[in-house]
Amino acid sequence: MAAWLVWRAWWRQAGVRLSALDGPGRLLAAAAATLPAGRRDWGEAMAAELAQVPVQERGARWRFAAGCARAAVFPPGGSRVAVGVAGVAVAATTAAALATGAVLPAGRVFAPTFIGVVGGLATLAVARSHRAGWAWPGAAITGLGLAGVAACMAATGYYLAEFPAYQRADPPATLASLPPVTAAVLAVLLAGCLWLALRPPRWLLPDRRARRFGVGMAVALVAGFVLTTSRQVLGNPPGSEGMVFYLLIGPILVVLTGSAAAAAVGRSFRSGLWACAWAVVLGAPLLIAAWLAEALRWYQQGQGTVLDRAGGLGVGVNLGDAVWWPLVFLAVWAVPLGVVGAAAGSARARERGDPASTT
Amino acid sequence: MVSFTRLSGQATTAVILGLAEQPATWRYGHELCQQLDLEPGRLYRALMRLADLGLLEAAWESEAPADRPPRHRYRLSGPGRAYAATLAAGPPVPATTARGVGGIRRRPRLQGT
Numbered sequence: 465m466a467a468w469l470v471w472r473a474w475w476r477q478a479g480v481r482l483s484a485l486d487g488p489g490r491l492l493a494a495a496a497a498t499l500p501a502g503r504r505d506w507g508e509a510m511a512a513e514l515a516q517v518p519v520q521e522r523g524a525r526w527r528f529a530a531g532c533a534r535a536a537v538f539p540p541g542g543s544r545v546a547v548g549v550a551g552v553a554v555a556a557t558t559a560a561a562l563a564t565g566a567v568l569p570a571g572r573v574f575a576p577t578f579i580g581v582v583g584g585l586a587t588l589a590v591a592r593s594h595r596a597g598w599a600w601p602g603a604a605i606t607g608l609g610l611a612g613v614a615a616c617m618a619a620t621g622y623y624l625a626e627f628p629a630y631q632r633a634d635p636p637a638t639l640a641s642l643p644p645v646t647a648a649v650l651a652v653l654l655a656g657c658l659w660l661a662l663r664p665p666r667w668l669l670p671d672r673r674a675r676r677f678g679v680g681m682a683v684a685l686v687a688g689f690v691l692t693t694s695r696q697v698l699g700n701p702p703g704s705e706g707m708v709f710y711l712l713i714g715p716i717l718v719v720l721t722g723s724a725a726a727a728a729v730g731r732s733f734r735s736g737l738w739a740c741a742w743a744v745v746l747g748a749p750l751l752i753a754a755w756l757a758e759a760l761r762w763y764q765q766g767q768g769t770v771l772d773r774a775g776g777l778g779v780g781v782n783l784g785d786a787v788w789w790p791l792v793f794l795a796v797w798a799v800p801l802g803v804v805g806a807a808a809g810s811a812r813a814r815e816r817g818d819p820a821s822t823t
Numbered sequence: 824m825v826s827f828t829r830l831s832g833q834a835t836t837a838v839i840l841g842l843a844e845q846p847a848t849w850r851y852g853h854e855l856c857q858q859l860d861l862e863p864g865r866l867y868r869a870l871m872r873l874a875d876l877g878l879l880e881a882a883w884e885s886e887a888p889a890d891r892p893p894r895h896r897y898r899l900s901g902p903g904r905a906y907a908a909t910l911a912a913g914p915p916v917p918a919t920t921a922r923g924v925g926g927i928r929r930r931p932r933l934q935g936t
Contacts, residue, residue: 508892512891515892516853531863531867532867535864
């Protein structure tokens, strides 16, 4: 349903125009959409020249479109600097791999992957730059994003140093707290959140109110999590055991209603989507950090795992849980809820007779 | 400012010299690809670079037929023509000389857009 809502909104805006294009035209349109704002004219210029290549010459049209697409995705401007940034990124990644291998062996996948992804994103950004500077998402988003990623890094580092492995009672085994795949997923997630907080794509930025809604929703998600875990520890659970309950209910209360409100206030389906996206981007690292901090408190009071209060497992199991469960619930549960909320909010605005709410 | 090293690419040089053959005539991207035997990606990167440096004038067609979109057209600017003359005159221009070519703007804007 959420996918259908997104597809319908996209089709209203761009689908009809794209449906009139052939394959090379669509390829070029997609590549041109990635051009920095200061170079948008060049995308239109390339499309106009593609129209000069006869439709019958399909091979020539594909070659022309592919060449133009390459220029659109990698416009000139920063290639020399990009080589330098890429070199620094490779050196930093190598140094991180060597250092963590020696000092913190449990982090030998996480640390270099994180630095490598950040370095790759920085290289890509520099290679595509056009003197235009970067789009500033605002102090609240950048501050909250940096705080979330820093808290998550600190908590992860603490777990890797103190609880690199955990014991499982049944069947008995010793398992790594942060297996390689989970470490890579966490590193990519944090690097992506960091990058979006510092240098988001321009399509995430047009609506200031949506950004504010996103910040508020992220804070509310994490505050609700902390409040719920406190009630659980005090022996007054609001529902089923563990935090699965909150992962189901929290996004309904926060993301669904928040996205609907953002769409209604912004009078646009997209405003709701932007608010939902910011809530997820900013909320994910904060939620992981809060999960890991609360897990320590739960274990001190003999409560078991944060997820489902399971006993017989070392505290380190929470590290993997903190990565996968919030991630899965935010991606599979909260985002579709946000899309539905955005549709409901924009429909409400449309009922009030605002024509802008159709997009 | 223009540094010679930033204009040392073969495609960029070919585009400058190609445009300089008929400096007053507006030219089009597809036409330039065919004339200079350049792959479109290289041509457009060169055109963007020249426009960034103020060596290229770019403008949209003012009157396009109804059956196709208006085309972007290009020709060398005054500094571009001066630079092309310097290029055609002899060996590679030292950076200090290239920097002095004709009052080049730092952030040129496309005309007619």
